[in-house]
Amino acid sequence: xxxxxxxxxxxxxxxxxxxxATAVSFVLNERSGVGTVARSRIRxxxxxxxxxxxxxxxxLASRKAFAIGLVLSRPAILLSSDLFFARFxxxxxxxxxxxxxxxxxxxxxxxxxxxxxxxxxLAAQGRxxxxxxxxxxxxxxxxxxxxxxxxxxxxxGLPAGRCPYPWLAIDDRPPMRRLVExxxxxxxxxxxxxxxxxxxxxxxxxxxxxxxxxxxxxxPPGPEQTGDFTAYGGAAATKRLxxxxxxxxxxxYANDAMALGGMQTLREAGLRVxxxxxxxxxxxxxxxxYAQPPLTTVTQDVEAWGHAAATGLLAALGxxxxxxxxxxxxxxxxxxxxxxxxxxxxxxxxxxxxxPGTGPATRGER
Amino acid sequence: xxxxxxxxxxxxxxxxxxxxATAVSFVLNERSGVGTVARSRIRxxxxxxxxxxxxxxxxLASRKAFAIGLVLSRPAILLSSDLFFARFxxxxxxxxxxxxxxxxxxxxxxxxxxxxxxxxxLAAQGRxxxxxxxxxxxxxxxxxxxxxxxxxxxxxGLPAGRCPYPWLAIDDRPPMRRLVExxxxxxxxxxxxxxxxxxxxxxxxxxxxxxxxxxxxxxPPGPEQTGDFTAYGGAAATKRLxxxxxxxxxxxYANDAMALGGMQTLREAGLRVxxxxxxxxxxxxxxxxYAQPPLTTVTQDVEAWGHAAATGLLAALGxxxxxxxxxxxxxxxxxxxxxxxxxxxxxxxxxxxxxPGTGPATRGER
DNA sequence: AACCGGAACTAAAGCGCTTTAGTAGATGAG
DNA sequence: CTCATCTACTAAAGCGCTTTAGTTCCGGTT
Numbered sequence: 001x002x003x004x005x006x007x008x009x010x011x012x013x014x015x016x017x018x019x020x021a022t023a024v025s026f027v028l029n030e031r032s033g034v035g036t037v038a039r040s041r042i043r044x045x046x047x048x049x050x051x052x053x054x055x056x057x058x059x060l061a062s063r064k065a066f067a068i069g070l071v072l073s074r075p076a077i078l079l080s081s082d083l084f085f086a087r088f089x090x091x092x093x094x095x096x097x098x099x100x101x102x103x104x105x106x107x108x109x110x111x112x113x114x115x116x117x118x119x120x121x122l123a124a125q126g127r128x129x130x131x132x133x134x135x136x137x138x139x140x141x142x143x144x145x146x147x148x149x150x151x152x153x154x155x156x157g158l159p160a161g162r163c164p165y166p167w168l169a170i171d172d173r174p175p176m177r178r179l180v181e182x183x184x185x186x187x188x189x190x191x192x193x194x195x196x197x198x199x200x201x202x203x204x205x206x207x208x209x210x211x212x213x214x215x216x217x218x219x220p221p222g223p224e225q226t227g228d229f230t231a232y233g234g235a236a237a238t239k240r241l242x243x244x245x246x247x248x249x250x251x252x253y254a255n256d257a258m259a260l261g262g263m264q265t266l267r268e269a270g271l272r273v274x275x276x277x278x279x280x281x282x283x284x285x286x287x288x289x290y291a292q293p294p295l296t297t298v299t300q301d302v303e304a305w306g307h308a309a310a311t312g313l314l315a316a317l318g319x320x321x322x323x324x325x326x327x328x329x330x331x332x333x334x335x336x337x338x339x340x341x342x343x344x345x346x347x348x349x350x351x352x353x354x355x356p357g358t359g360p361a362t363r364g365e366r
Numbered sequence: 367x368x369x370x371x372x373x374x375x376x377x378x379x380x381x382x383x384x385x386x387a388t389a390v391s392f393v394l395n396e397r398s399g400v401g402t403v404a405r406s407r408i409r410x411x412x413x414x415x416x417x418x419x420x421x422x423x424x425x426l427a428s429r430k431a432f433a434i435g436l437v438l439s440r441p442a443i444l445l446s447s448d449l450f451f452a453r454f455x456x457x458x459x460x461x462x463x464x465x466x467x468x469x470x471x472x473x474x475x476x477x478x479x480x481x482x483x484x485x486x487x488l489a490a491q492g493r494x495x496x497x498x499x500x501x502x503x504x505x506x507x508x509x510x511x512x513x514x515x516x517x518x519x520x521x522x523g524l525p526a527g528r529c530p531y532p533w534l535a536i537d538d539r540p541p542m543r544r545l546v547e548x549x550x551x552x553x554x555x556x557x558x559x560x561x562x563x564x565x566x567x568x569x570x571x572x573x574x575x576x577x578x579x580x581x582x583x584x585x586p587p588g589p590e591q592t593g594d595f596t597a598y599g600g601a602a603a604t605k606r607l608x609x610x611x612x613x614x615x616x617x618x619y620a621n622d623a624m625a626l627g628g629m630q631t632l633r634e635a636g637l638r639v640x641x642x643x644x645x646x647x648x649x650x651x652x653x654x655x656y657a658q659p660p661l662t663t664v665t666q667d668v669e670a671w672g673h674a675a676a677t678g679l680l681a682a683l684g685x686x687x688x689x690x691x692x693x694x695x696x697x698x699x700x701x702x703x704x705x706x707x708x709x710x711x712x713x714x715x716x717x718x719x720x721x722p723g724t725g726p727a728t729r730g731e732r
Numbered sequence: 733a734a735c736c737g738g739a740a741c742t743a744a745a746g747c748g749c750t751t752t753a754g755t756a757g758a759t760g761a762g
Numbered sequence: 763c764t765c766a767t768c769t770a771c772t773a774a775a776g777c778g779c780t781t782t783a784g785t786t787c788c789g790g791t792t
Contacts, residue, residue: 057748
């Protein structure tokens with residue numbers, strides 16, 4: 001690979017500018033103690049040599065990694081079922097890149113032990129200065145873990161219960177309420193809910209918002225099925241809903257993927273959306289706009305969320321005491337999957353439930 | 367945050383084991399020169415102190431970052447329109463985590479300048495030992511850039527033209543050919559193609575495969591529209607196809623997102639899939655199975671690809687000369703969106719094209 | 733008996749920065 | 763004029779590892 005040319009170091013820059021390495025370091029880190037003359041000469045030398053400091057040496061000397069960690073414990077299928085991660089990370093990066101930080105990603109699947117090790121490994125080796133905690137769970141074990149490891153962190157979401165770390169979140173309850181209120185306003189009295197995967201705070205908060213609106217509107221508590229945020233899970237939950245004798249002319253899904261899976265199941269059962277059943281999602285996945293009918297859902301400013309989260313974590317790393325709170329905003333996207341309930345508002349499903357296990361047909365060919 | 371307890375260092379481990387730090391380092395790095403007795407005492411001390419080496423010090427001393435970089439220049443919308451990234455990264459991580467490496471992610475959007483800086487920054491600061499190059503372009507400017515920076519890399523995909531780096535890819539041409547051959551076998555004679563975003567090698571290779579099969583089958587070259595891998599782009603390309611007077615009873619889309627967007631457009635134009643038009647995708651996004659009709663597509667073993675890519679890059683970093691080639695496998699998923707062409711095989715579209723700009727209706731509410 | 737080669741082990745010198753502790757010189761107060 | 767104070771600047775000591783260059787010891791050769 002050719003002879004290893006000696007790296008340009010801070011000493012070279014200092015020599016060129018006719019000052020000490022300390023002075024260069026001071027300029028680099030924007031510390032005072034360097035006169036204007038020396039400062040500009042150093043700047044010049046920096047530019048001329050195109051030098052950038054070795055992150056390795058910097059990390060060792062300053063006891064900082066200049067990186068933050070993101071450990072993803074979702075199964076792959078959930079990772080990109082929506083734009084959430086891409087958009088969130090884009091928001092995070094917009095902050096990190098201009099602050100000289102970088103993002104260490106760790107994907108650990110669903111194994112709880114692997115998740116613990118993921119955090120421990122990054123923390124123990126000092127590869128990151130702090131963590132962004134995504135997909136908060138109701139009794140989130142990571143809080144205790146990270147406290148034990150004595151690592152800073154910021155929770156991304158509305159913590160349920162005690163949270164030793166600051167948090168920032170787009171509150172999903174108001175838009176969820178407005179979604180359900182919209183259905184109520186259309187005349188719906190039997191509104192079901194397909195929840196997200198158990199244990200996550202956004203599963204709980206969306207469900208709670210749905211229940212609260214029904215209650216406040218004086219409506220009977222609607223039927224409920226547990227989903228898992230996947231299209232498959234949404235389809236399965238919808239089948240269970242159809243098989244039960246519960247009445248529902250609207251189904252509020254905890255996210256778009258499930259809603260789209262559910263819509264297919266309803267279609268297979270001979271039900272029309274929205275004529276027989278109204279359907280709502282949450283997330284605004286791109287394909288929701290191209291579903292038949294287009295899916296009524298909620299869109300959130302996820303980039304802003306990521307931006308705020310990164311800003312907050314860096315501030316916390318800098319010793320600032322940052323204030324937890326809501327960020328960004330969420331808007332309803334009223335599209336074609338919702339309408340008034342069928343005229344005979346009290347009748348049950350016009351068609352009996354489909355047989356379970358009947359997914360979309362797939363023939364595999366080698 | 368309490369008094370900063372002094373970090374456990376390699377010296378502490380050495381002292382506990384009654385040996386020198388050098389010996390501990392040797393054991394850690396699996397170098398010879400440590401007797402079995404000393405070795406086991408060191409192992410014991412390691413475990414007792416629960417020590418893990420400081421990645422920072424290790425990186426500085428050994429001139430290695432123990433990290434590889436992934437720079438994503440896709441716009442966010444493309445990042446998670448499919449499971450590709452999540453699955454690929456999961457495959458990569460399965461290798462990195464057990465080899466003590468980590469993944470530095472950089473998301474730079476679509477700005478070419480930002481992309482260059484992304485690579486430069488990670489390389490110049492020595493934050494990574496090498497790069498995985500995703501989304502290869504036809505004349506990929508990153509090859510020259512990285513050569514200039516003298517950084518190892520591995521191309522993930524089939525390079526078009528000169529490639530100074532080893533590459534590993536799932537060849538998408540054979541499955542694409544089989545897809546088109548399947549349509550030909552069903553009796554289709556007018557097969558259109560909606561391409562991916564211009565400039566990417568997988569856009570070119572999929573298009574080439576489609577053309578080759580038509581040619582070999584003695585069929586007229588089908589109409590073609592440029593897409594961009596998004597549902598919106600697929601819908602737009604489909605509208606242009608409908609507006610042109612070209613004949614097509616099957617449309618081969620370069621990916622699922624476009625196919626699903628296209629199917630909605632066809633539906634809006636009053637065309638039935640697959641009765642009037644057959645549709646195929648590529649990627650096997652989860653929602654494709656829940657579309658109406660379920661989408662015929664291609665599924666790839668993306669995890670295996672990620673696994674192979676990471677293994678290959680680490681090998682290259684270790685000085686091995688690794689062999690470029692094909693990895694993983696791709697399978698056809700024949701579902702409901704393809705069937706024999708309409709009986710009157712020569713007639714044009716039964717319905718005139720939709721008016722342009724007519725996307726799915728969306729009312730925004732604050 | 734002298735010699736050699738190899739294995740086991742270690743002291744010490746970095747890696748390229750940051751930070752501490754200090755010097756020199758300018759400025760202002762008394 | 764002296765002393766204290768402040769600013770500009772630097773030498774040198776780390777940060778916690780890896781690696782180099784030895785040293786010691788041992789068994790096998792001649």
